[in-house]
Amino acid sequence: MDVKPELNHTEIDIPAELRQQVTITTLERIYNWGRSNSLWPMMFGLACCAIEMICTAASRYDFSRFGMEVMRPSPRQADVMIVAGTVTKKMLPNIIRLYNQMSLPKYVIAMGTCASGGGPFKEGYNVVPGIDTYIPVDVYITGCPPTPQALLNGLIALQEKVKKEQLKESGWYTKEPGKDIPVPVLGPDIIDPRKKDLIYTETHRPEPTVVEENEAAGEDK
């Protein structure tokens, strides 16, 4: 079997007759290569996209070919959280809690338009406009819902990203491996603890706080 060319160090030339048996690589490369081929997703479906995720796991598309067949229902054993579906405000605290429970290194894929940026139901009162307003997202896969092949394409994109990571910069070997994201609270609407001060000032402001429709529409983006 050929040694994967991606593993070879680009600057060191290996004699042609040895290429089948020998590879010279860096620790970083082999570490990332190993990690990227055993990304365990969390079994975590929110809405319609979850069905396509199941189809991707099923026999026709079969993402176990990428080392991802071990779908873990527990966040503590998972590497990738595939946010598959509409993120609602009622569900959001649970998602954040699950994300906090995942061990580093952890990745998030926003599958479908809803998770990426709100989706068709964005205007609704119980919908969060994209999971990235709360947790960092690595790969966005748009589509409503993305077909299994589109999801595979996104998973390959995540693998590429993992392969480019550097040990020196990785957060999870430092002494302070990142803080938990504060869990939102369900009040009269969802309350992001990081925005408490902003909420207090906005709701205690004397003049109306809502921006006029026409002004908003006129703003150039």
Next chain:
Amino acid sequence: MNGTGIIKGLAVTIRHFFSTYFADQFGLGRAKAKRGTMMAEGLFTVQYPEESVTVPEEFRVIPFLVYTIEEDGQKKYRCTACGICAKVCPTQCIWITRMKNEETGKPVPESAEFYIDIDKCMNCGSCAEFCPFDAIKMDHDFRIASYTSGDSHIYNKERLGKPLEYYAKIRPTNYAQEEAQRAAKAQAG
């Protein structure tokens, strides 16, 4: 007897496991070509990304704008900024600015700006269905995973534009029908 159910179940799985493998590798009639179809004899799995399931002609992802290349090398969009797609869009994710004649201020049948927020688009195909000028069509390219979102997910006119040849390639039947209709209309008119 207790336990026979388990053994039977495992036997089914193992038989399936081996039979599909042998049918795929040594089966008659090019089993590999039939992977993932209803005639599949061997493995059902399609080895994406090396192989992929061919998408049908009506398959839809996000919309794109059809343009033709004029003789002077300029892109000529078919869109006339009539606004039907923006009206019919269920999620209201299409924004169109109609071009105006700079001197008279009267609207010109051409779009100055055309945006689609692909984070709201639900791929329903209504815009393509109701466009009277065959100017907006549904794309087949599902490989749109990206590392960024936000403003980069609002596609502008430049990014939405695709040449007519591309459209003819991905939707040959529809293209042929529409061209025939156009020709008939041109003759009548």
Next chain:
Amino acid sequence: MSELTVLHPEYEALLQRFAPNVEPDTRPGFSGIVVLPASLIEVVTYLKEQMGFDYLSSVTAVDQYPDDQFDVIYHLYKTIGGEGLELKVFTTRENPVVPSVTQLYPGADFQEREIWDMFGIRFSGHYDLRRLLLWEGFSGFPLRKDWHEPLFEEEVKPYKSRWPEGRAFHKEQTNPFHDNVQYPKEFDPESVSTDADESLYKALTANLANDEDGLHTDRMVVNIGPQHPSTHGVFRMSAVLEGETVVALKPVLGYMHRNHEKIGERNTFLQNMPFTDRLDYLSSMSNNFGYAITVEKLLGLPPPERGEFLRVMMAELTRIASHTMSIGFLLNDLGAFFTPSLYALEERELILDIFESVAGSRMMCNYFRFGGVVRDISAADFAKVKYLVEERLPRKIDDLDRYLTDNEIVRSRCEGVGVLTAEEAIACSAAGPILRASGVPYDIRRADPYSIYDRFEFDVCYRNHGDVYDRYLVRLDEIRQSIRILKQVIEQIPPEGPVMNGKVQYLVKVPPGESYGRVEGPRGELGFYVVSDGKVNPKRYHVRAPSLINLTGLEKMCVGGKIADAVTILGSVDIVLGEVDR
């Protein structure tokens, strides 16, 4: 329902008996009987016990803003079949109170809670009136017409800001919080209690008696979900256990509440079509079907012959795809981890291929229009359907049957588990395979035929034990009956002809009136209640979701069993969260 129903002698008798508390609804386009709130219980009791209306299909409300009036609308049917009856109760917006009918029809439980949640109408006498889809403490009642969400843009679509001077923007960025949120004036974020589930636990333990034998055991509350591999999505069950036995169980909903109805009332009639795909995302064609026939009732726009056949063909293919998946996942819940569902998903993939080719998308078909379907099926796809129906599917269903039906684990885990008797099933307004597995042969395709189902020969599948195993068998039988219908469709479909009555219009003005259309979806009676006031947007758009109402009986099925069986029972109810929460 037409005016004729109201003038039927039986209803005439009803009108005479309860006059002046009862009178017909005389608004043009509307029908049914208006009852005064005070005499509602009396009238409903009479209807149920004397006239045989034993099945409460749907309860919903309409906000008549700016008039000071809420309508509460009850759709009643007989399980022996036939036309239904529509009851209406008017109440004020100032002090909306209506007597609860849960004593007579326990199936109204979740629906009344939903109305309380969405409209703020109180149902006096309801034993557990908490919010259903949103959380306790949410400010406002969203489906009231004067309530606006944070990302509110305009009253109705199409928005004026899109054309001709449209500039793209992210709506949430115009909000001071850069998010989809709004808070009441003078709101202090520190004042919110973090114990959101207090009222739920109170309701759970409220009706529990103390131990009778005097032996002290600790009761434990166990939450399953919303993130749990066996709950088929973001569904949560909160159960009180004594040892391993379930003594009380409440479903907690709303984790996927996507505001379907609020958005639906802002959309134009046609724009709702792709949204219905996302209700029950395993059977989008059935949802399209239900919505299309509901609006067609108002429009008076029947589809052409070939269109009807294509509709039935797609609906039945959907049923097969949905039921195979349901059987596969039931086995998943039993612990046969993934292998049976892989077999089932294989057949589903092939059916989805046909949808993709005909409609353009695997799951979100958006294939139906008012007065027909979008496009004709190509000869190649028709040949595929023919091959599937005549060759492959019968063989594969027999395979599934052979592997599973007599499997000893399946039998010992499913037989006698989660029993729902016929009376309970009717009382809980259960629908579809749940109702039919309990021995009630009620199938809307037969009981109240729509489209062209009266032309086909098929059996209404039913079983008598009402347990998990019978639900599985009913689904298996229904797949076979669907194949039978499909064979007739393939034989009888006119080879050519239009599939659409006229040309599809994107802004269709619907005549004022109301319409309740229902179809037999894979999960049961899928109803759409639409009120039009003559504009291009519906005034009220309500979905009677079978998955939601089937859950009413979940507590009855689970109590007394082991907690491990609750997972199996939920698998046999076969909910789809998109439809439960909408």
